[in-house]
Amino acid sequence: xxxxxxxxxxxxxxxxxxxxxxxxxxxxxxxxxxxxxxxxxxxxxxxxxxxxxxxxxxxxxxxxxxxxxxxxxxxxxxxxxxxxxxxxxxxxxxxxxxxxxxxxxxxxxxxxxxxxxxxxxxxxxxxxxxxxxxxxxxxxxxxxxxxxxxxxxxxxxxxxxxxxxxxxxxxxxxxxxxxxxxxxxxxxxxxxxxxxxxxxxxxxxxxxxxxxxxxxxxxxxxxxxxxxxxxxxxxxxxxxxxxxxxxxxxxxxxxxxxxxxxxxxxxxxxxxxxxxxxxxxxxxxxxxxxxxxxxxxxxxxxxxxxxxxxxxxxxxxxxxxxxxxxxxxxxxxxxxxxxxxxxxxxxxxxxxxxxxxxxxxxxxxxxxxxxxxxxxxx
Numbered sequence: 503x504x505x506x507x508x509x510x511x512x513x514x515x516x517x518x519x520x521x522x523x524x525x526x527x528x529x530x531x532x533x534x535x536x537x538x539x540x541x542x543x544x545x546x547x548x549x550x551x552x553x554x555x556x557x558x559x560x561x562x563x564x565x566x567x568x569x570x571x572x573x574x575x576x577x578x579x580x581x582x583x584x585x586x587x588x589x590x591x592x593x594x595x596x597x598x599x600x601x602x603x604x605x606x607x608x609x610x611x612x613x614x615x616x617x618x619x620x621x622x623x624x625x626x627x628x629x630x631x632x633x634x635x636x637x638x639x640x641x642x643x644x645x646x647x648x649x650x651x652x653x654x655x656x657x658x659x660x661x662x663x664x665x666x667x668x669x670x671x672x673x674x675x676x677x678x679x680x681x682x683x684x685x686x687x688x689x690x691x692x693x694x695x696x697x698x699x700x701x702x703x704x705x706x707x708x709x710x711x712x713x714x715x716x717x718x719x720x721x722x723x724x725x726x727x728x729x730x731x732x733x734x735x736x737x738x739x740x741x742x743x744x745x746x747x748x749x750x751x752x753x754x755x756x757x758x759x760x761x762x763x764x765x766x767x768x769x770x771x772x773x774x775x776x777x778x779x780x781x782x783x784x785x786x787x788x789x790x791x792x793x794x795x796x797x798x799x800x801x802x803x804x805x806x807x808x809x810x811x812x813x814x815x816x817x818x819x820x821x822x823x824x825x826x827x828x829x830x831x832x833x834x835x836x837x838x839x840x841x842x843x844x845x846x847x848x849x850x851x852x853x854x855x856x857x858x859x860x861x862x863x864x865x866x867x868x869x870x871x872x873x874x875x876x877x878x879x880x
Contacts, residue, residue, distance in 0.1 A: 510782055512710070516577070518784040519570055521797055522777055523804030526563035526570075531814045531843075533560025535836050542829050555740055564643065565703040565773030567807065571647070572707020575654055582713065585655050592651045596808065598854040600644050603812045604628045634786040637693025641812060646697040650704055655796075661709050669709035672703045684760065690757045693754050699766030703773060725782060728775050735772040739765065806847040813850070813873035818873060 515522075540546075540553045577586055608627045617624075626632040633645040661668040680698045684691040701737070738745075742765050747753045750761065752863045787793040803810065818839040 508720050508722055509719040511717050511719050511779075512714045513568075514675045515573060515714050515777060516783045516784040517788075518781040519574065520801040520804035521784050522566060522570055524782055524800030524802070524808045525780060526566040526806075527803055527807040527810050528800075529563035530567075530811060531560075531561040531818070531840070532557050533563070533816050535818060535839075537829075538833050538836050539832075542832065558768070559736070559739055559772075562776070563768045564700055564775045565770040565778050567649075567701055567702040569707035569710070569774050569777055571650075572709075573711040575651075576658065576708050577713025577715055579655065579658050580711075583655075583658075588655065589651060593648070596647065596651075598639070598642070598858055599809055599850055600630065600812065601628065602632065602850060603809070604641060604644075607812075607816060634694070635689075635696075639696065640816075642696060643811060644808075646700065650701070654708070655707055655785060656709055656740070661705075661712075666709070669705055672705045676701045676705070682761065684763075688760065695759060695762060695805075697765070699763050700770065702767070702768045706774060725779065728778050732772060732775045732779060735768055735775065738768050739772065742768075803844070806844070806851065809847035809850050810843055812838060813846050816841050817846070 519736065535557070538557065540550045578591070581768075582588065605628050608617070608624060612624060617627075623632065626635065627638070627640075630641060630645045630648060632638050633642045657672055662673060664671065676698065680691070682696070683694070687737070746758075746761055746764070750757075753761070784793075784797065788797060818835070821835060821839055
């Protein structure tokens with residue numbers, strides 16, 4: 503439903519979902535391309551610093567992804583709230599592709615001697631549980647999203663019954679549990695903070711899902727508040743290190759993980775704000791018939807967001823390390839990795855779709871098989 507000129511429909515978040523997934527995915531990829539700077543192409547310090555800041559905040563794409571996932575799962579579970587069917591659908595969407603990529607990646611790493619731990623470690627890695635035991639962050643997001651699928655029905659029921667207070671209660675419990683872990687078991691906190699600090703984005707997405715589904719209208723003046731929040735939160739993130747050094751004597755990179763929650767929570771808030779603002783921009787351009795090529799491209803990337811996350815991050819660093827890329831070739835490395843990753847994403851999805859279709863095929867009738875065998879013998 504289109505909004506009037508004075509209001510903004512939150513349903514645009516759903517309409518622009520795949521485009522936003524594409525933006526978040528590319529931003530995460532850029533964040534992990536830490537070799538890429540503007541210093542090779544300009545001497546303008548302002549441009550260099552702005553690009554470095556933009557690239558450095560790319561991990562906010564994770565919060566955007568989780569918020570959108572919460573909204574999407576609310577839609578799905580509202581239509582069919584049978585727990586078993588929900589889990590089967592979610593797991594079958596993620597696990598076949600994740601397992602294929604994970605088995606290939608970790609087998610390659612073991613075969614080339616990069617890993618030399620035993621079979622139990624290998625099995626833990628390809629089952630995406632190693633993150634919880636050892637904090638290895640190769641595919642930490644897959645580990646997190648699988649756990650969130652398991653607890654989602656509980657979150658959904660609480661939020662459906664208590665609405666805003668239910669959402670705030672879950673967020674409060676998660677935050678308190680995170681801080682309790684920080685003091686009781688700092689080692690595990692260092693392992694898990696990258697995931698635990700992102701859970702509130704997912705929970706808020708579930709709560710917002712109801713308003714998105716009901717096509718809640720808000721006054722467009724609120725978008726100016728969101729824009730102001732985006733500017734303020736961006737400034738906070740860019741001032742994170744100076745603020746920490748001013749507040750915490752002896753602050754250094756070594757103790758940064760113990761205080762990174764400040765950055766994570768501000769980043770989560772910024773990610774949610776950006777989802778609202780970007781959904782407005784995307785749908786406005788679509789209604790005006792502009793940016794169709796870019797939107798189609800971003801939707802295509804968004805369709806393969808999980809595959810791209812798993813493939814690009816490792817292809818990129820592997821090519822950089824093996825070929826010892828020179829600074830003047832970094833831009834070629836980035837776009838080369840991007841193209842190769844997209845091709846592999848499509849191939850991986852097709853392989854998984856073919857395999858799943860083959861596994862789910864209905865067996866032929868036994869009597870028909872026997873009749874056909876008798877015909878061949880005649």
